[in-house]
Amino acid sequence: MSTSAAEVPLLQLEQVAKIYAGGDGAEVRALDGITLSIAAGEFVAIMGQSGSGKSTLMNVLGCLDTPTRGRYQVRGIDVATLGKDELASLRRDCFGFVFQRYNLMTTITAAENVELPAIYAGAAKAQRVQRAAALLGQLGLGERLGHKPNQLSGGQQQRVSIARALMNGADVILADEPTGALDSKSGEEVLALLGRLHGDGHTIILITHDAKVAAHAERIIQISDGRITEDSGSRGRSAALRALHTDRRHPHWLPDLGEAVKMALHSLRGNLFRSALTLLGVVIGVAAVVTMLAIGNGSKAQVMKSIESMGSNLLLVQPGAPGTRPSGEMAMLKETDAEAIEALAGVQAVSPQRQSRQTLRYGNIDYKSNVTGVWPTWTQMQDWKLSEGVFVSDDDVKTYAPVIVLGTTVARNLFPDLASPIGLYVLVGKVPFQVVGVLASKGANAFGSDMDDVAVIPLSTGFARVFGKRFLGTINVKLASADVADDTEAAITELLTGRHGTIDFQVRSTTSLMEMATTTQNTLTLLLGSVAFISLLVGGIGVMNIMLVNVTERTREIGVRMATGARTSNILLQFNTEALVICGIGGVIGVLLGIGAALAAEALGSKVVFTVAPALFAFGSAFITGLLFGYLPARKAANLDPVVALASE
Structure with a gap:
């Protein structure tokens, strides 16, 4: 007799082990043969002391980490068969994370933090804004939509993180010590809120070391040394089964690009001084290209004008054998x-x-x-x-x-x-x-x-x-x-x-003189442009350096993005876009500054000729520089392990 869909556990672990290599080469078993089933609609508390393995178990349950051995299934789907992006889609659509330290992005507002999972789900902006406002309103933060995390209390920040967890209608809410950073009153409010979500049919998995907190759950699982030592079983009726989201679609990248640009601008504003210094390298490089080429083209035009002033279709017969310097004192x-x-x-x-x-x-x-x-x-x-x-x-x-x-x-x-x-x-x-x-x-x-x-x-x-x-x-x-x-x-x-x-004479044409002068001037212009391009290259290396620093500093943010459903392409797009925004803004400022510098040189007596090509070349070079030098940091960010990223300080 076949097992009905209703009888399939929502989450099922069979002999799951998570093993790390210790410093002395010995094995460290964070999880050791865990077998566990969690039905849809349960309110489960996983309880244990620090180092017991409860956080590792949460990471495995939330598809942030994968077992070393054993099998883990989400509604019958073996997660071992899923790729990196499919796991990200599963986290995005099925799981919502509530962290002890909230893990909110400090550079964006409460509403924008809540919207984040829906961005990776490809939801339309109007739909995201409306749902984020509704969720925050239901959680008593309707008047705090535009506030940034540092303008909110700890309890309010935790409510924002809960709203973020609910944004995509998650089946499972994974709460890791959600009251650990809160005062007793705020903690009770958060636990009461989790209780209401359980009543609405969500599966709640609460990770805690506090027995009083665990008492709010219907089922308490004790864990020690990576093993389940006690399981109380369900103490109440599970809520109606909710349909598991198994949508593995890959939303179109174009809406993501718009959001990536917006987030990049938020990131730039978050550290204005460093952003300005990074921009400076690109600005100087682009300005140098525009100025040098304008002066080079002006010099070329001046030489051509001088030769043309001699007249067109001319031959010049001068005294002196070929190879000698012509002189008017040679009586030939x-x-x-x-x-x-x-x-x-x-x-x-x-x-x-x-x-x-x-x-x-x-x-x-x-x-x-x-x-x-x-x-x-x-x-x-x-x-x-x-x-x-x-x-x-x-x-x-x-x-x-x-x-x-x-x-x-x-x-x-x-x-x-x-x-x-x-x-x-x-x-x-x-x-x-x-x-x-x-x-x-x-x-x-x-x-x-x-x-x-x-x-x-x-x-x-x-x-x-x-x-x-x-x-x-x-x-x-x-x-x-x-x-x-x-x-x-x-x-x-x-x-x-x-x-x-x-x-004993030489015959030269103005055409040959113009060709020779053109070749010489083109060489000089190329030399000037090359020197300027080197400065742009140096600016690009500066962008890569800053982006690598950004990845290091924002490792936890990357982990949060991955936990909320960001795929590899989303992380790549985000950090590449930030590099492109820096270089794009630097390119525009550099072009304007280069034109200004060339005009100043003209005012001082230099001949300057402006054409569209050098400006487009300089801006395009800046853009390509951002793409090339932004890829390595973006790739580093995209390849981070979600668990390692979330554990970063």
């Missing part, structure tokens, strides 16, 4: 070379030039500047406009006219009190030149040099009156299009080699 290029190049196919315009450092004078004001002799095509090559007046003309070159066009810096220094210098004369050396134009301002180049510190004269006049020897410093060649750059460069090389009988 002549005006006739420029004229010959001008006749080549693909050449749109040619601008030869010669430059020297000269002293310019107006009245009693002297100013030393770069004086450059050019052809009229120079402004086209340089893409340089005039702010007033005219530029050097073909007639000026042909007639050796003593005319000069000033850069804005030269004009400002020679004529500080005049609105316009047009028509006035300046001395270049001892030769008077009439000012016919002023160039528009271009500012500084990538290397910080003032591009407006220049004075331009006809090349022929420069040879005759300023420079002396008739050789060129550079021949600028404007191409019809970038497509003919290689062919034209080869043609110029062939032409000048034939004219000079040797290769």
Whole structure:
């Protein structure tokens, strides 16, 4: 004849032993051959002195610990067949724990403590809030929902822990010395409350060393040296059987994530100073990445602007054999070379030039500047406009006219009190030149040099009156299009080699210069970014260190979470989320601080270019850093033994 479901004991232990290795290698038997059956609806007191094994028995009954030998069944289900997460689900749905020291989380409110088991059960927030408020109201704490544990008396904290035990409708309430930390009045109230819960059909298992406390139970089991020495048997009628929760579903992780973020913020607020120091490492790392890359990109943009200011689609012919440093004092290029190049196919315009450092004078004001002799095509090559007046003309070159066009810096220094210098004369050396134009301002180049510190004269006049020897410093060649750059460069090389009988010149394109500058600047930017990323890595190591400290300090909290049904994934999610929240907040602050630092650098004269990519890279790196460096502490927390965690001080 088969045994009916009603006849199956709620909890049944058969020859259960729990054996530990002693310090000297000898066995320590915390439980030694326990055989025990507890029916649904019983009120059982397990009584014994300290070290008798009663707490170990409670841990086994509550699936916090597993037997070394023997078999333990919950309504016919052998717990040995259940995995770690299935045991967590069994604790979550079937058992409610009431601890002597309450084991409430100090950083959250009474209501939030009560909600904790329902979070791991996947209950909706509105449902959790409503049930927690109802339970606390039934226990006389309806006006204390928003109070934190340190704002409650011992008796009130124990009521909160009882409400937490009831949150998921637990079949079995396991109360470990529930009155041990209370005064006599509060203790009586808690015992009376457990009696009412028994009357409602809950199975109550009371762990105590006090005979007066045990007297409130219907059945008293004496335990000593890990063995049951006396069992009074049931003294009253068991309440109606309650349906055992065997739901082993795994709630979706997304609601858990929201709660994990909320708990992470509570944890951060719980130790603001340490949290701030942890954030500081991440903030500095992210800010360094943003600032360094902004400055690096600004430097790159400045170099590119300087090269582009020379004009696009240009070839630069300079004196000196390849591999030597070009110099304007090398007498290898002549005006006739420029004229010959001008006749080549693909050449749109040619601008030869010669430059020297000269002293310019107006009245009693002297100013030393770069004086450059050019052809009229120079402004086209340089893409340089005039702010007033005219530029050097073909007639000026042909007639050796003593005319000069000033850069804005030269004009400002020679004529500080005049609105316009047009028509006035300046001395270049001892030769008077009439000012016919002023160039528009271009500012500084990538290397910080003032591009407006220049004075331009006809090349022929420069040879005759300023420079002396008739050789060129550079021949600028404007191409019809970038497509003919290689062919034209080869043609110029062939032409000048034939004219000079040797290769005593160099031909460079602005395109190649830009490519070289881009490569160099990218390398420098990468170097800056790498240095900044190292600081972010150091910040990440700091996060891991703090999270490991957190795990150590919050070991008991982890045990409480496991006792209330937290699975491995819940603990992993919680501590990984805390690391991600730290790094996420640090990332946001770091990005803002990095932008501020870059703006400060710009105010001090550095060129800065902001793009979205560095900020996203820095924030993403901080986020990934939190994920990577948070995993090890989270894994350590998730692998803790519930019993060891709960016993931690």
